[in-house]
Amino acid sequence: xxxxxxxxxxxxxxxxxxxxxxxxxxxxxxxxxxxxxxxxxxxxxxxxxxxxxxxxxxxxxxxxxxxxxxxxxxxxxxxxxxxxxxxxxxxxxxxxxxxxxxxxxxx
Amino acid sequence: xxxxxxxxxxxxxxxxxxxxxxxxxxxxxxxxxxxxxxxxxxxxxxxxxxxxxxxxxxxxxxxxxxxxxxxxxxxxxxxxxxxxxxxxxxxxxxxxxxxxxxxxxxxxxxxxxxxxxxxx
Numbered sequence: 001x002x003x004x005x006x007x008x009x010x011x012x013x014x015x016x017x018x019x020x021x022x023x024x025x026x027x028x029x030x031x032x033x034x035x036x037x038x039x040x041x042x043x044x045x046x047x048x049x050x051x052x053x054x055x056x057x058x059x060x061x062x063x064x065x066x067x068x069x070x071x072x073x074x075x076x077x078x079x080x081x082x083x084x085x086x087x088x089x090x091x092x093x094x095x096x097x098x099x100x101x102x103x104x105x106x107x
Numbered sequence: 108x109x110x111x112x113x114x115x116x117x118x119x120x121x122x123x124x125x126x127x128x129x130x131x132x133x134x135x136x137x138x139x140x141x142x143x144x145x146x147x148x149x150x151x152x153x154x155x156x157x158x159x160x161x162x163x164x165x166x167x168x169x170x171x172x173x174x175x176x177x178x179x180x181x182x183x184x185x186x187x188x189x190x191x192x193x194x195x196x197x198x199x200x201x202x203x204x205x206x207x208x209x210x211x212x213x214x215x216x217x218x219x220x221x222x223x224x225x226x227x
Contacts, residue, residue: 001168034213036152043201043220044152049213087152089214091207094165096142096154096214 006099023088111218129202
């Protein structure tokens with residue numbers, strides 16, 4: 001099975017900051033990597049799939065990058081509504097594997 | 108617009124079988140793959156498995172001996188059965204449309220989830 005390491009586990013930033021979250025897969029997954037946002041008590045929302053494709057309706061400040069084993073989610077300018085936990089998901093080969101999550105908070 | 112709604116008992120006794128249903132509206136269950144995902148309280152997300160209406164399915168190895176996912180095309184529903192549950196199976200259970208098989212996307216549409224507590 002593919003193992004996924006997501007970092008950091010949490011971060012604090014200010015409105016307008018550029019924020020980057022990383023996921024590393026234990027073996028290459030091509031571009032089969034997605035990013036989700038989950039607000040407290042809410043359903044996970046797909047932001048990015050296929051490593052860098054912005055899901056319809058997701059704000060353009062969310063930018064996905066990487067391929068192979070190393071991937072990033074960048075929030076280009078952090079907004080108040082971006083406070084949430086972010087998860088990556090690999091779906092190259094079953095079992096699909098989620099990262100451990102990154103909790104984004106404001107300073 | 109596809110809408111998913113999970114349903115089932117909120118309380119299951121240890122050693123019994125957990126059975127949940129995901130009702131699909133606004134689309135056909137025969138059109139896509141469907142996955143179940145769970146989230147223990149305060150924890151991360153765990154993919155449990157997927158199914159296609161033809162019967163093609165894959166399960167997480169850690170659950171493989173206990174989990175079965177099925178499709179009822181007449182009712183337009185996807186079901187999850189998890190046997191021999193323990194308190195560790197207490198979680199919020201989600202169903203989702205799975206576009207990841209074939210690489211067309213990922214888990215893009217989710218239900219609201221249903222909470223299941225395993226306790227005597």
